[in-house]
Amino acid sequence: MVTLLDGKRVAEEVKKELRERIGKLPRPPKLAVILVGDDPASKTYVAGKEKDCREVGIDFQLLHFPAGTEEEELICTIRELNTDPTVHGIIVQLPLPPPLTNQPLSHIDPSKDVDGLHPLNVGKLWLGQYDLDRDLLPCTPKGVIKLLDYYSVSLAGKLAVIVNRSNLVGKPLAKLMLDRNATVVICHSKTPSLSERMKEADILVTAVGRRPKFVVGPEAVKEGAVVVDIGMNFIGGKLVGDVDFERVKEKVSYITPVPGGVGPMTRAMLLHNVVLVAERAERGVQV
Structure with a gap:
């Protein structure tokens, strides 16, 4: 039976903790x-x-x-x-x-860069000089890892395929997954046989946002895979992801809904980064 990676629920727990931390400032x-x-x-x-x-x-x-x-x-x-x-x-x-x-x-x-995009913070990420809970990392990749952690989804020894090569999502997420001992493949618009690459994935992450041109159906997903859908598309006024959710969920072990999956986690991680900076400032420590 498939397990929903409920980002909305996890984000609410994060926000509850942040309210308590803010109350101590x-x-x-x-x-x-x-x-x-x-x-x-x-x-x-x-x-x-x-x-x-x-x-x-x-x-x-x-x-x-x-x-x-x-x-x-x-x-x-x-x-x-x-x-x-x-x-x-x-x-x-x-x-x-x-x-x-x-x-x-x-x-x-760099100590106020809560999006994690300053060259210094990017460099710390790529050199492995970071702590997931204590450093300023890009919010969406950080949120994805936090969500997988919450549901005890291990990355070690898994093949992770990421369909996105942006500085905001694909590249930093690849590094975070690599540091957790996943084998990571980044795919993009010029990747040959993209569907075949996706079907090999133990963990499939897609962040394209070009439906109906790009849609992930069950034929492109491995049986029992973990699917993280970061795509944002509006079809008939409704927000949907890159993945054909209703059809794919019957084939996989874990999947994020859209909305209610990665989006709330991204927003919660931004709040987390702001609180982190405030706590560091109170202690007189720079991030």
């Missing part, structure tokens, strides 16, 4: 989010972050800039936030509208 942690332009999806994501913060007692500051804002203005704002002792986490909401690049991200103080 002399002041609430604060997350500052920089938003450029009026992209509807970005505004929705930012609103979700604010809601999550309010739920656990984290203060939220939105700095909303118009499209066409110069890169230097964003960098100046980031530098001000870096030196503000009341701000514990800084996020630049991606994607930035053209012609802006992601260069401003490298100006965030």
Whole structure:
């Protein structure tokens, strides 16, 4: 019988713990989010972050800039936030509208980089100089590992196939899985015989978001596999993943639902990172 990897349930437990930790701090942690332009999806994501913060007692500051804002203005704002002792986490909401690049991200103080994207934090991850519970790691990969841990899904000796090669998801998740002794294969749009690669996986992770062009059916999944669906697609106004959930769940041992799987864990790990920074700041220790 298949076991649902219930990210919503696990995220609620994480948030309960965070409320208790926040209650022990002399002041609430604060997350500052920089938003450029009026992209509807970005505004929705930012609103979700604010809601999550309010739920656990984290203060939220939105700095909303118009499209066409110069890169230097964003960098100046980031530098001000870096030196503000009341701000514990800084996020630049991606994607930035053209012609802006992601260069401003490298100006965030690494100790306040709650997305885990600063080159210093990326370097610590790839050198293995990190602790899952005590360092700033990208939120989605961290959430996936936490979810698998909760359900005692072992990675050691398993073949993990990840269909995503982004700096946000695929690459950092591959490193986290490798460090847990999985054999990891990263696949992408140029991977030949992609369905065959996926069918070999003991643990299949997909984060594509291009339905109906890309859909994972039971024919592409190994019997008894663990399936982690990070894909986000809107079909008929409904959020669905990359995986044909109803058909695939009959064949696998574990599977994440969409919604209610990895998404809540990603959001919970962002809150976890903010609280981590606040606790470190209170002790006078940099992340």
